[in-house]
Amino acid sequence: MHLSSRLIFAATSTIACIASAAALNITIKQNVPFAPAKLPTPYAAAQCDVIVELFSRLGRTTVWNLVEKVHIEGDTFEPEGIVRIGDDRYFVSAGEYTTPTVKYGNNTIINGTDRTAGSGFAHIMVFDGKGKRIADATLTERGAIEYHNGGIDYDGEFIWATIAQYRPNTTATLMRIDPRTLEPTVILHVADHEGGVVHDTRTDKFVMLNWGSRNATTWNSGHKPAPYPSFTTFRDKTRNPSYYVDYQDCKFLGHPKTFNYRGTMICSGVASLSPTVAIGGVALVDMDTMIPVAEVPITMTSDLGVPVTQNPMDVAIVDGRLRFYFMPDQHNSTLYVYEAEPNSPFEYGGGVY
Ligand SMILES: *[C@@H]1O[C@H](CO)[C@@H](O)[C@H](O)[C@H]1NC(C)=O
Ligand SMILES: *[C@@H]1O[C@H](CO)[C@@H](O)[C@H](O)[C@H]1NC(C)=O
Ligand SMILES: *[C@@H]1O[C@H](CO)[C@@H](O)[C@H](O)[C@H]1NC(C)=O
Ligand SMILES: *[C@@H]1O[C@H](CO)[C@@H](O)[C@H](O)[C@H]1NC(C)=O
Ligand SMILES: *[C@@H]1O[C@H](CO)[C@@H](O)[C@H](O)[C@H]1NC(C)=O
Ligand SMILES: *[C@@H]1O[C@H](CO)[C@@H](O)[C@H](O)[C@H]1NC(C)=O
Numbered sequence: 001m002h003l004s005s006r007l008i009f010a011a012t013s014t015i016a017c018i019a020s021a022a023a024l025n026i027t028i029k030q031n032v033p034f035a036p037a038k039l040p041t042p043y044a045a046a047q048c049d050v051i052v053e054l055f056s057r058l059g060r061t062t063v064w065n066l067v068e069k070v071h072i073e074g075d076t077f078e079p080e081g082i083v084r085i086g087d088d089r090y091f092v093s094a095g096e097y098t099t100p101t102v103k104y105g106n107n108t109i110i111n112g113t114d115r116t117a118g119s120g121f122a123h124i125m126v127f128d129g130k131g132k133r134i135a136d137a138t139l140t141e142r143g144a145i146e147y148h149n150g151g152i153d154y155d156g157e158f159i160w161a162t163i164a165q166y167r168p169n170t171t172a173t174l175m176r177i178d179p180r181t182l183e184p185t186v187i188l189h190v191a192d193h194e195g196g197v198v199h200d201t202r203t204d205k206f207v208m209l210n211w212g213s214r215n216a217t218t219w220n221s222g223h224k225p226a227p228y229p230s231f232t233t234f235r236d237k238t239r240n241p242s243y244y245v246d247y248q249d250c251k252f253l254g255h256p257k258t259f260n261y262r263g264t265m266i267c268s269g270v271a272s273l274s275p276t277v278a279i280g281g282v283a284l285v286d287m288d289t290m291i292p293v294a295e296v297p298i299t300m301t302s303d304l305g306v307p308v309t310q311n312p313m314d315v316a317i318v319d320g321r322l323r324f325y326f327m328p329d330q331h332n333s334t335l336y337v338y339e340a341e342p343n344s345p346f347e348y349g350g351g352v353y
Contacts, residue, residue, distance in 0.1 A: 021173050021228055022163075022184040023141040029074075029133040034126050035179035036086040042154045043084060043316035044266060045201065048254035051266065051315060054322040054340065055284055056258070058296040063341035066300075067323070070131040070335040077123055078330045081152035081196065081249040082312035083159060085179055088129040090335065092312060092327065093149040093161055096121045096138075101166055112169045122149035122163045124177055131335060137182040139163060139175070146173055151196025151209070151249035151311075154179070160206065162194035168211035169193060171231075174219070188225035188232040192217065198250045200263045200287055205235075207287050213247040213269065214240050216290050240290040245269035245281040249313045253284070263287035268298070268313035268326070280309035282324070300338065302328045308336050 044051065077094040084090055101118035104110060121142075126134040140147050140163060148166040152159050159179055164172035172194035174187040194208040194217070204221040217234035219225075225232045240247075247267035255261040268282045283295035300308045310328040317323065322340045327333050 021144075021146075021186045021189070022139055022175060023144075024137055024139060024183055026135055026137040026182055028135050030128070030135075032128075032134060033180070034135055034182060035089060035091075039156060039179065040086050041156050042251070043314065044251035044253050045156075047317040048256055048264075049258075050317045050320075051253060051322065052256045052258050052264070052284065052294075054317070054342075055266075055294050055296075057342075058294075058322075058340055059344075060297060061345050062296065063344040064298070064300060064338045065341055066336060067339050068335070068337035070129075070337070072127055072131040072327065072333040072335055073133040074136070075331050076125065076327075076329075076333040079312050079327050079333055080148075080150050081161070082314050082325060082327055082335075083152055083154035083251070084314050084316065084325060085154060089134075090127045090129070090131075090325075091152070091154070091159055091179060092123075092125045092127065093152045093159075094123040094125060095148040095166065096123055097147075097166070113165075113167045115167045117145040117170075118166055119143065119145070120147040120166070122147050122161075124149065124152075124159070124161070124182055126182070135182065139177070139182075139184045146171060148193075148195075150194065151247075153198045153251055155199045155201050155252070158199075160197045160199050162197045162208055164193045164195065167193065172208070173228075174206065174208065186228055188219065189229050190217065190219075190234070191231040196248065196250055198252045198265045198287065200252055200265075202255055203263060205263065205287070207250075207265070209240075209247055209250070213267075216240060216287075238288070238290050242283070242290070242292050242295075243271070244292070244295060245271045245279060245283070245309070247283070247285070248309070248311045250285070251313075251315060252287075259284075259286065259293050264293065266313075266315055268309040268324075270307050270310050278307055280307035282309065282313070300336070302334060302336065304329050304332075308338070 250267035
């Protein structure tokens, strides 16, 4: 028997003058803490230099060993981002779609976008290390047009999320979520779809990635947000020069010496190059220029045939090995944990010439 309880309360905010853009409705499945009492340092940032070093040894011939496959309990909707907080908790962002979006006919653009708003809910779900469900929270009100919860980052205190309309060139709300309570706090509203966010904890800069991660926009916490729902102006906007894959879920790594102490994030993503050719990849990306400073293709697919780099990705070093956590499938998900084999044969790029 599961203990199940439902709590409904409007999110309170430490930032004044925020309208109720967030609504919290938690369904609890196991009566255990959502997060460790002492919140741990994020794995990606804690292990930045080792991740950068081991990433530099990856190539097309890297052997990826599947070290764990965890069935994730219950409907996961469309998972978009994942953070591991401690060794026994996975937090997963997802979008639930109750009315699908519909493309306008004949490539019509109305109000800058190409489809209807649809409807749904933004979720954050908590699972234990065995994939058993602990809690599922919706963060948005019924009828809200921003319900797409994208790629997430965890900074040691909060989970950062962008909850956006599920269509390009529209609007999004940057929120932080307390991992201990799942309570969302609205930070600001932006006039673009944002599909993911990364928090550089050293400079307190937030990098948000829009539809297909084509543009990165930044905001610094020292810059006062416009009162919600007015739009806050970006500090910077940087075109992503890479069309190799569209980044879906990124984590802040740090300011590694190898990259001249520049803010660096790790991102995973996919691209459909034609109806029959889909590619996946992971990259280390300069957070100021969006230039990938290292990148490698990833060709594994889930048992259901989806590229593993579709949506959620987290990273860690375990026993000196570089490990990725992927959760590509919708609704009925499996967490795939892969490690790069350190003794993989190294070829000059692995190409056939
Ligand atoms: C809260 O979530 C539960 C489970 O998804 C749902 O059945 C219920 O209608 C929701 N309540 C509100 C007020 O949205
Ligand atoms: C698209 O345009 C064609 C030609 O103008 C027209 O016949 C057709 O009805 C349009 N379709 C939609 C869905 O608007
Ligand atoms: C376009 O924007 C205008 C002004 O906000 C609004 O009245 C109209 O309903 C929008 N059109 C569609 C198709 O969403
Ligand atoms: C976004 O929409 C605005 C109007 O709302 C339009 O001026 C702009 O060209 C659009 N941008 C893109 C990339 O489609
Ligand atoms: C990216 O930003 C540039 C500069 O503002 C703009 O011209 C372009 O339309 C944007 N592209 C997308 C896909 O958002
Ligand atoms: C979920 O997916 C697994 C394979 O990953 C499959 O064995 C199982 O039957 C699926 N369950 C449902 C309810 O679709």
